[in-house]
């Protein structure tokens with residue numbers, strides 16, 4: 394396997410048939426993988442004694458009584474309980490959780506930010522997380538937070554898990570490695586990763602500096618959206634999601650494990666690497682997905698559909714059809730609609746729309762919404778194409794046109810999103826954003842005909 398040298402010497406499973414570079418294909422499959430031959434018990438989960446002297450341990454991602462339970466059986470050198478006590482509270486002041494409503498911050502509005510710049514300070518996955526918005530309530534497991542990460546340093550003998558949330562990671566710059574209990578995910582721009590709630594991992598910089606976006610999902614897990622009339626093919630195809638094969642470290646070294654739990658952070662000291670799962674099987678596992686595999690489906694004669702057709706993943710809320718979070722992708726595609734104003738229409742939406750630019754230009758905002766930048770159009774607040782996009786699209790000669798070199802995304806939630814003090818005061822907020830609509834003029838003069 395072609396991987397950069399790793400100081401932690403992970404022992405990884407040989408690449409089984411049907412995998413590419415240490416990953417197994419499929420979304421939510423029941424996987425099985427072992428890094429040493431015979432480490433995975435066959436035909437049962439809890440043998441009286443496991444091979445190699447391993448401990449069996451279950452990680453449950455859904456309630457025991459769920460209709461479709463999600464859980465993974467791990468066979469590990471030491472049970473997790475060896476590294477989960479005597480926690481000391483620590484402060485990560487930039488990583489906020491909902492509810493986080495700052496009385497001095499106004500969230501009602503349309504907002505846009507330039508990319509949050511890197512600083513001289515060395516930052517890890519934990520110290521470099523900057524919360525931009527929060528929604529819902531982490532304690533009742535509803536809602537989400539959006540973050541920007543700025544990472545320049547690897548975690549060394551430091552590990553982390555979030556009991557609060559599943560993380561959807563959307564890199565924009567640099568390459569990261571997620572060395573997890575269940576295997577290794579290498580991640581670069583145009584790919585995304587899902588790190589499940591409760592999974593222990595360490596984040597290393599493969600190529601820095603690294604910047605990206607994170608959607609922290611407090612609620613029910615992300616799943617593939619129902620396809621309805623679209624049918625079995627296109628959009629995100631399940632086989633393009635890749636789950637890592639087993640990889641473990643047998644490493645005794647003073648280490649820390651930090652836990653995010655009900656919005657607070659605590660650390661414990663342990664004497665070994667917790668990435669010691671030699672074999673595992675189950676359907677609760679991290680995965681990555683290459684966004685270039687997303688096959689967009691759209692209007693092929695006229696009009697502009699709702700952006701739900703571009704949903705990559707959806708995290709349901711209790712209300713059918715109304716997501717806790719939709720992850721929506723605006724990527725390269727052909728525009729062929731006849732007699733149509735092609736960019737997104739002007740609109741107000743009960744859902745709150747947090748957008749990020751991964752690369753290129755977004756059709757509704759040719760200027761100002763730049764790679765690494767973000768925008769927020771909060772619940773029921775009007776927005777749409779800026780003046781430049783409006784004039785261009787309403788006067789264009791319409792033929793088949795490729796929207797090329799473009800990749801933006803949206804975290805859309807049913808809950809209002811509240812800006813953090815960081816987003817309002819420290820991040821590069823564009824004070825003049827709403828001016829992009831100011832010069833839209835009245836064209837109506839009482840006479841019929843198109844103006």
Ligand SMILES: O=C(O)Cc1cc(O)ccc1O
Pocket residue numbers: 698699700736737738740742746757770776777803
């Ligand atoms: O506001 C936006 O730019 C996102 C968006 C895109 C689209 O094609 C339709 C609706 C919508 O909210």
Ligand SMILES: [Fe+2]
Pocket residue numbers: 740742746770776
């Ligand atoms: Fe919108």
